[in-house]
Amino acid sequence: MDLITFGVQLLNAVQYGMVLFLVASGLTLVFGILGVINLAHGAFYMLGAYLAYWIALMTGNFLAALVGGVAIAFLLGLALESVFIRWLYGRDHLAQVLLSFGLILVIDEVRQLLFGKDVHSVAPPDWLSGSLQLTDNLSYPVYRLAICVFCIGVAALIFLVITRTKIGMIVRAGAENREMTRVLGIDYDKVNRLVFATGIALAALGGIVTAPISTVYPGMGDGMLILSFVVVVLGGIGSVAGAAIGALLIGLTDTFGKVFFPSVSGMLIYLLMAIVLLWRPNGILGRREA
Amino acid sequence: MTKERANLVRASGLPALCLLAAIALPFVVPQYYVQFASKALILGVLAMALNLVVGQGGLVSLCHAAFFGLAGYVLALMSPKYDAASLLLTLPVAVLAASFAALVIGALALRTRGVYFIMVTLAFGEMLFYLFHDADFAGGSDGAFINAKPELVIAGVRLLDLDKPSTFYFLVLGVTVAVVALLMTVVRSPFGHALAAARDNERRARALGFPIFRIRLIAFVLSGALAGLAGYLAAVQFGFMAPQMLGWHQSATVLVMVLIGGLGTVTGPLIGALVLLGLEEVLKAFFEHWKLIEGVIVIAIVLLLPNGVRQLWPMVFGEAAREPARDHAIKPTSAPAPETGHA
Numbered sequence: 001m002d003l004i005t006f007g008v009q010l011l012n013a014v015q016y017g018m019v020l021f022l023v024a025s026g027l028t029l030v031f032g033i034l035g036v037i038n039l040a041h042g043a044f045y046m047l048g049a050y051l052a053y054w055i056a057l058m059t060g061n062f063l064a065a066l067v068g069g070v071a072i073a074f075l076l077g078l079a080l081e082s083v084f085i086r087w088l089y090g091r092d093h094l095a096q097v098l099l100s101f102g103l104i105l106v107i108d109e110v111r112q113l114l115f116g117k118d119v120h121s122v123a124p125p126d127w128l129s130g131s132l133q134l135t136d137n138l139s140y141p142v143y144r145l146a147i148c149v150f151c152i153g154v155a156a157l158i159f160l161v162i163t164r165t166k167i168g169m170i171v172r173a174g175a176e177n178r179e180m181t182r183v184l185g186i187d188y189d190k191v192n193r194l195v196f197a198t199g200i201a202l203a204a205l206g207g208i209v210t211a212p213i214s215t216v217y218p219g220m221g222d223g224m225l226i227l228s229f230v231v232v233v234l235g236g237i238g239s240v241a242g243a244a245i246g247a248l249l250i251g252l253t254d255t256f257g258k259v260f261f262p263s264v265s266g267m268l269i270y271l272l273m274a275i276v277l278l279w280r281p282n283g284i285l286g287r288r289e290a
Numbered sequence: 291m292t293k294e295r296a297n298l299v300r301a302s303g304l305p306a307l308c309l310l311a312a313i314a315l316p317f318v319v320p321q322y323y324v325q326f327a328s329k330a331l332i333l334g335v336l337a338m339a340l341n342l343v344v345g346q347g348g349l350v351s352l353c354h355a356a357f358f359g360l361a362g363y364v365l366a367l368m369s370p371k372y373d374a375a376s377l378l379l380t381l382p383v384a385v386l387a388a389s390f391a392a393l394v395i396g397a398l399a400l401r402t403r404g405v406y407f408i409m410v411t412l413a414f415g416e417m418l419f420y421l422f423h424d425a426d427f428a429g430g431s432d433g434a435f436i437n438a439k440p441e442l443v444i445a446g447v448r449l450l451d452l453d454k455p456s457t458f459y460f461l462v463l464g465v466t467v468a469v470v471a472l473l474m475t476v477v478r479s480p481f482g483h484a485l486a487a488a489r490d491n492e493r494r495a496r497a498l499g500f501p502i503f504r505i506r507l508i509a510f511v512l513s514g515a516l517a518g519l520a521g522y523l524a525a526v527q528f529g530f531m532a533p534q535m536l537g538w539h540q541s542a543t544v545l546v547m548v549l550i551g552g553l554g555t556v557t558g559p560l561i562g563a564l565v566l567l568g569l570e571e572v573l574k575a576f577f578e579h580w581k582l583i584e585g586v587i588v589i590a591i592v593l594l595l596p597n598g599v600r601q602l603w604p605m606v607f608g609e610a611a612r613e614p615a616r617d618h619a620i621k622p623t624s625a626p627a628p629e630t631g632h633a
Contacts (some may be wrong), residue, residue, distance in 0.1 A: 105588065260564070
């Protein structure tokens with residue numbers, strides 16, 4: 001493999017990893033702070049892609065699809081939290097697994113009622129189409145580069161909000177000791193709702209930015225859900241930094257696995273997971289559970 | 291009916307009555323329902339197998355469909371193209387394959403706790419799904435056909451004609467009864483008590499010197515083997531294996547059966563399988579988007595009946611029904627059934 005091909009694959013790996021990071025960070029945020037394991041996370045990824053397709057079709061504008069899709073997902077997250085999810089705080093994992101499985105069935109059928117079963121595609125915006133000439137003989141799709149830049153921006157934003165703002169402080173305090181924050185007079189119901197809706201919005205955002213480079217199809221959430229779980233297991237539950245490391249590792253393993261070991265590439269990420277678990281059962285940045 | 295009488299009927303009469311009804315079934319209902327009953331019993335065995343780790347062990351596994359499907363695929367791959375495979379050869383190999391997969395996945399997954407365990411079992415289960423989904427040798431996403439049902443031949447005599455629905459049904463019924471008896475024995479044995487002790491208070495069980503990892507791994511492998519047994523029977527019945535049968539949606543559906551039937555009993559998941567499959571059958575007949583309704587029902591059960599449909603009995607039959615329902619539970623202690631899964 002020459003240096004050029006290597007560079008292209010590296011960019012592919014980073015781009016893939018960044019989308020994985022978006023989705024997995026939503027999953028790990030909801031679990032780390034609310035203690036809720038949400039199997040329906042992949043369904044919201046799929047829903048995001050369908051919303052992007054639908055809004056882009058209506059408006060002809062990808063930016064509108066991006067903003068509109070995220071907004072709808074966020075509002076949906078707020079509504080779902082107040083109707084269903086808040087009953088799951090403190091319940092056992094089995095209840096959480098099954099309720100979110102019920103949600104998947106509902107979301108999938110509603111999606112089919114609204115958008116049908118067809119496979120769709122979404123065009124990237126004009127100003128991001130085409131390829132960029134990086135060196136003499138290395139060109140790379142602009143849209144994929146834009147995904148990298150955009151996702152790094154979102155990741156930086158998440159880190160800043162969690163580590164530098166008052167909201168982030170409250171969220172961290174609540175994850176640490178919920179009773180104490182309640183005693184201190186913080187309306188934790190509102191914080192919960194915001195955290196869940198943010199997690200859902202991140203899943204949908206992943207689906208939206210992926211829509212132009214992939215196809216939009218009914219089962220797309222499933223693969224993403226499993227991969228996000230692997231990312232979270234690798235990085236450590238609740239750790240956004242861990243999710244970033246895990247996502248990049250998966251991106252690299254999957255992309256280069258397909259180049260070097262095409263016959264077993266499907267197994268490689270699980271092999272990676274098995275090795276990490278043997279080394280650290282709670283993930284790379286995971287804390288020891290009591 | 292007095293409380294004692296009710297207890298007695300529940301303790302001995304009801305299971306015997308159910309068994310009698312089950313034996314009489316092929317003689318009174320059309321063939322379609324015999325096939326439906328076979329399918330429900332097979333998935334009931336899978337649900338009971340899963341319940342050993344979920345209900346008794348407190349370990350929420352999301353990969354049991356993989357053991358189920360793996361065993362089915364073993365039969366599909368071992369069957370000659372136009373000839374019948376030997377039941378005596380393929381069944382043990384299929385169950386052993388499922389047990390081995392459970393041993394490897396269990397040994398890795400049981401290093402983790404709580405929610406990690408759920409995620410890891412989910413991921414390894416999907417690994418097996420993709421193995422059969424992408425692999426050419428097993429027909430890829432098209433699946434694999436079993437053209438002739440396996441036959442049981444001893445000394446040149448063909449003992450079972452599995453093409454006949456009622457014969458197959460009685461085989462499945464026999465297996466179901468055997469699995470119930472086995473699980474009852476396991477749950478009541480010192481091993482079963484140790485497994486439950488590890489679920490209820492891991493630290494205390496460890497302090498008492500129980501080898502928790504080994505106990506859980508044995509339970510996981512036994513559960514995987516029984517799931518494989520169910521998968522083998524399912525492959526015989528359908529004559530077809532598709533990768534979807536290994537997928538995590540299937541695992542989650544079986545988990546719903548376990549929850550509907552109640553975690554605390556051996557036979558509860560069997561009832562859960564009957565209830566869920568019966569419900570699907572009715573919904574499919576009336577609604578195009580039946581999964582929407584099924585999803586709503588699943589959510590409602592989780593929110594309103596966290597201990598399964600058994601909770602409905604006291605509401606329907608009054609307070610008198612409450613006590614027997616609890617007597618029926620196999621839990622050795624008198625403490626209220628603790629929920630599974632401790633983070």
